[in-house]
Amino acid sequence: MIERDVQGRDLRTLVVPRVGSLVETSDVWEPYWLLDPAATVVEPVVVYLKDLQASGRPATTQRSYAMDLLRWFRFLWAVEVPWDRATRDEARDFSRWIQLSDKPRRTGAPAVSAVPNPVTGKAGPGRKYASATRGHSETVLRGFYDFHADAGSGPVVNPFPLARRGRRPHAHHNPMDLHRNERSGLYRPRHVQRVPRCIPDEKFNELFAQLGSHRDRALVAFWVSTGARASELLGAHYGDADPGQQLITVVRKGTRAIQQLPASPDAFVWLRLYQAQMYGLVPTGADDPLWWTLRRPFRELGYHAAYRMFNRANAALGANWSLHDLRHTAAYRMARDPDMLLTDVQWVLGHAHLSATQLYLTPLTEDVIADVLAHHARRSAGTSTKATVSADEPSSLSYRPESLNVLFGEGTA
Template sequence: MFDDFENVRDLSVLEVPAVGSLSATGSKWDPYRLLDPQGRPVGAVAAYFSDLLAAGRSEATVRSYGMDLLRWFRFLWAVEVAWDGATRLEARDFCRWLAITNRAKGSGRAVPYSVSVRVHSETVLRCFYDFHRDVGTGPMVNPFPLDRSRRGGRAHAHHNPMEPYRNERAGLYRPRAIRRIPRNIPDAEFNQIFARLLSNRDRAMVAFYVSTGARASELLTVTQGGVDPGRQLITVVRKGSREMQELPASSDAFVWLRLYQVEMEGQIPRGRTRPLWWTRRKPFRPLTYHAAHRMFERVSADAGASATLHALRHTAAYRMAQDPAMPLTDVQFVLGHAQLTTTQIYLTPRKEDVIERVLAHHAEQTRKAAEQGPPPAAGYRPETLDVLFARSRRS
């Protein structure tokens, strides 16, 4: 009965062509469609997307899930296995393939799939097959099974509330996530990037990002009526809950915003419900996330840095968390975290600060050693040398 397991697929020679696509439709009822190599919609994915939207998931979530499903379907097309005929062997080989293959980035270089991408992919595919199993349109056995410790019960079912939670794996093929310290931008590096911004619009956006801690997509939801310079507040739509929330921003951000508005006076549509951020070239269109991300990526590269647009949120969070006059619960509210434990990661010392403090410690030790001078040679009494060189001994 182990014949199938002994027939191991040679992943080293497997080629997975970039066929099919995830197409944006522009419709709020059906925002994205997964198309097969012939350009036909994949019905199984369309049904799953409808279920996600009915559960209140955002279009951004549907797109994110769609990219994971596109990767999986490309693998199935390459190995010539139907999606509803996939077994645990295909799931295992797919997870191995993600771990060893490289993907092309926007810069043209090939990099391995990160652990976070593989974790997200495993979760999405397990939920996809759970959905089709429940409605009776997919295989009776999920190709992406739960970890053995999770079968037959929920996570932490017998957890002692007096003890910390253990990091349990949900899926059998789910890689262990590495706890990473959020990537913030040092002040000197941020100043170099800010000095290379080419327009008042870009300066205003970066100033709002680094002072409000809003997510990159959230700041782009601000409308012209959602700006209150008198109270130094802007109103964003939260990514997860889709609720509107006022966020305080620095006075500099509103100064740059006013300069941008004066420049665009009479060139863009006006109205309280109109978007606040627009493209700089005609025909003027509302600014998208990918355009904003590309703008900051290009300026960061010109400054010789590798900072991302999302790093501005981490930078704002670190600055607020390190202010002793600002409670951590206030930081949690501004960042929109559901759990305080998520905000606590910004109390972790930054690498740059640790290095600076340790180097200062070594410099202080060197200075003290120089003040004390070399140790006396054998036969000399230290107190006699102190009198000779007029050195006072500390008690």
């Protein structure tokens, strides 16, 4: 017998069509629009994105939030519930659906697998939504309804409530630690702290050899030596590169702060070769883009084009490293340098808290595996050596006589 809720909604047979869309407008004031199945702008989402923009969220963050909202609206359209009539029942069912349902796949897209890659050891994306995706979605939807509740344009009760607190606030709290908000979303999944992965030096050299142009080599060399995020480096302008001081200026993703980052000499060598190759073909004003496509008509290089470039090099090795793994690699290299302070690494990476930088002190997976295998080898060698010792030979390990006297009450030590 199929279990149903009080409304008779059967999530096992529920089909959520991929209707509606998120479109890029090329308008800095409204970078993205969420459209319903009739191609009409969903105004509650547009207003919320404007509020995000007012609070300093960049267009990339607005897109990320809008994708979570699109997934939620598709669910509501499938169950035929207006967004402002959604209750905890819809929030609960959506949280169950996103946890247990397979992610939609485009027609002709290759099958996904969670089996670790034999080259990198990284698991694939898998068929289900990741816990990080579900957690981010819950946070966005709770904030969306909080915004409309404050504005008086949505339901009074947030469908995505905070978890009930069943004990005294800050009970058993260490007074040396800062107080934090202990209440998370009721339907928020448990957060799994992922250990950052870096590319081993020998594998990085193989990957670098697969890059097909001076531009690609310059980009990867900058990413792996500065620790900049992919979008931060791609947003650099021609005048931001300072070869004389080995510095390149980027705009930080979260704070939008302008920061100069030191880069390796090799990065500037590849940059110079790339600029010589493009000389006279693209504008070179101080405010012009630093990175361009290599084919006509020349356009500013975007993230997706850089992502495809890196994936082509990956495919040649059968690997699945990401652009962000280059940032992890830079962080691990710097954090493992005994002559470099961890606070310096924090500054380079732009971390607000040192605890985020300390993740890069975590042992690498391949190093731990090698150490454990060496441990087993030593154990095996030790066992075989002990097996050859005669039983008549006295053991080299024994208790001190005076300790035995105290233990059995025959005297004092």
